[in-house]
Amino acid sequence: MYKKRTIIVSNRLPIRIERKDNELQFIPSEGGLATGLGSVYKSDENIWIGWPGIIPLNTQEEEIITQGLAEHNLIPVFLTEEELKGYYEGFSNEVLWPVFHYRPSYAVYRTPDWEMYQQVNAKFSQVVDQQNVQEKDEVWIHDYQLMLLPQLVRKSYPTIAIGFFQHIPFPNDEVFRSIPWRNELLNGLLGADLIGFHTFNDTQHFLNSCAHILGLNVQNNCLHTDGRSIFTEVYPMGIDFDKFSQLANSEPIQTRAHSIKDYYKDQKIILSIDRLDYSKGIIERLLAYENLLVKYPELKGQVVLYMIVVPSRDHVAQYKQLLDEIDRTVGHINAVFGNNEWTPIAYFYNSFPLEELSALYVSADICLITSLRDGMNLVCKEYIASKENTDGVLILSELAGAAKELTQAIHINPNATDQVTEAIYKALKMPVAEQRMRLNDSIEIVKKFNVRHWVRLFFSRLREIKLFQQNEMAR
Numbered sequence: 001m002y003k004k005r006t007i008i009v010s011n012r013l014p015i016r017i018e019r020k021d022n023e024l025q026f027i028p029s030e031g032g033l034a035t036g037l038g039s040v041y042k043s044d045e046n047i048w049i050g051w052p053g054i055i056p057l058n059t060q061e062e063e064i065i066t067q068g069l070a071e072h073n074l075i076p077v078f079l080t081e082e083e084l085k086g087y088y089e090g091f092s093n094e095v096l097w098p099v100f101h102y103r104p105s106y107a108v109y110r111t112p113d114w115e116m117y118q119q120v121n122a123k124f125s126q127v128v129d130q131q132n133v134q135e136k137d138e139v140w141i142h143d144y145q146l147m148l149l150p151q152l153v154r155k156s157y158p159t160i161a162i163g164f165f166q167h168i169p170f171p172n173d174e175v176f177r178s179i180p181w182r183n184e185l186l187n188g189l190l191g192a193d194l195i196g197f198h199t200f201n202d203t204q205h206f207l208n209s210c211a212h213i214l215g216l217n218v219q220n221n222c223l224h225t226d227g228r229s230i231f232t233e234v235y236p237m238g239i240d241f242d243k244f245s246q247l248a249n250s251e252p253i254q255t256r257a258h259s260i261k262d263y264y265k266d267q268k269i270i271l272s273i274d275r276l277d278y279s280k281g282i283i284e285r286l287l288a289y290e291n292l293l294v295k296y297p298e299l300k301g302q303v304v305l306y307m308i309v310v311p312s313r314d315h316v317a318q319y320k321q322l323l324d325e326i327d328r329t330v331g332h333i334n335a336v337f338g339n340n341e342w343t344p345i346a347y348f349y350n351s352f353p354l355e356e357l358s359a360l361y362v363s364a365d366i367c368l369i370t371s372l373r374d375g376m377n378l379v380c381k382e383y384i385a386s387k388e389n390t391d392g393v394l395i396l397s398e399l400a401g402a403a404k405e406l407t408q409a410i411h412i413n414p415n416a417t418d419q420v421t422e423a424i425y426k427a428l429k430m431p432v433a434e435q436r437m438r439l440n441d442s443i444e445i446v447k448k449f450n451v452r453h454w455v456r457l458f459f460s461r462l463r464e465i466k467l468f469q470q471n472e473m474a475r
């Protein structure tokens with residue numbers, strides 16, 4: 001009997017390929033999605049389709065990459081420089097990303113980028129078609145780079161189960177409406193049977209867009225079009241709790257955390273970790289920290305902002321500008337407030353190995369998340385999972401999806417500088433018993449609603465919906 005396969009599709013594969021000294025290196029991702037879906041794509045005949053992060057030099061190299069990835073059940077979609085520029089940098093990251101993060105003024109609408117977005121989504125669909133897909137299989141498509149793909153796959157396989165998950169926010173319909181190609185994007189998504197978002201608001205915004213822009217009939221969380229029922233639901237993504245908690249409690253990490261603590265012995269560590277992105281509120285965070293040093297000068301020499309910014313999308317103009325602004329602001333704060341013995345901000349523009357991040361989570365007194373918009377934010381969950389045996393306080397932007405779950409964090413509006421400053425001050429002074437009580441509550445949530453739970457829930461619902469649709473058709 002045919003055993004159904006699961007086909008995962010996302011822009012990036014969970015292994016990235018880099019060329020170093022003329023050698024190809026296969027680098028596994030530590031990201032949440034890669035870990036969460038690990039047990040799925042590595043088993044049976046399941047596969048994961050996506051971009052391997054490299055442009056091969058020639059067909060021979062392409063072949064080597066394809067074979068190397070095949071050993072891990074991964075299928076590459078190779079993209080040319082022109083495709084990456086139009087589809088990834090252009091349409092995905094200069095239209096969809098800013099608009100979906102409520103920065104429509106950052107959007108640059110270029111028709112050739114839209115055409116390239118369509119072309120690359122079609123290319124992904126062709127790669128799906130090449131996999132000898134059967135109607136019994138199920139396809140799970142991820143994120144805003146592939147919004148047209150559900151409908152393209154639906155055209156090839158009219159009754160197959162298709163799930164789509166959006167990892168970033170979905171804006172309200174008036175903001176979404178500003179995109180010239182909004183109808184095509186919505187229709188692209190409607191090829192799926194189940195469309196998942198991190199928060200209730202995201203689902204409502206999507207449903208409102210379908211009702212107000214496409215004029216579709218919406219009943220609760222269900223849409224009806226082309227004789228099909230499409231469900232829109234909330235699935236807040238979790239992390240691999242056990243991985244972070246075990247790492248945090250391991251001897252090497254404990255030792256490393258002690259040495260970080262020793263190094264900053266008279267200082268409380270305020271930790272922040274983000275990809276370089278204007279949605280993360282990095283400048284707003286720096287201003288609140290500067291305000292703290294002005295308002296509470298006695299804290300000079302007693303705190304350090306340990307700020308890691310992971311390089312990202314640095315070919316996109318807005319990201320280059322942001323990097324300059326961060327450099328200037330950090331330089332200014334360190335120059336004005338620092339002295340021979342003390343540097344207020346330890347700033348790193350680099351990616352760190354997981355072990356070092358874990359040691360930082362363990363040693364940090366405060367984790368400061370100031371996103372101006374964030375689909376979920378997994379850093380705060382990683383911090384919580386690392387805090388079973390050490391104290392600490394999470395300050396979390398109310399504009400991050402995670403704030404809906406982590407109600408015991410100190411919530412802030414990152415635009416309210418004084419409020420963020422006071423939240424840091426409160427966290428610095430918070431009694432240990434209160435820290436513990438808040439952490440324990442959050443740990444329970446992050447532990448229970450972990451990434452495996454998220455994957456299980458999504459798939460079981462997709463299967464349930466498929467059965468429901470089959471019964472509906474049989475009637």
Ligand code: G6P
Pocket residue numbers: 011012143144167168312313
């Ligand atoms: C966000 C998006 C992902 C994306 C990641 C890194 O988390 O939701 O789809 O892969 O950022 O961005 P990048 O552009 O480097 O893939």
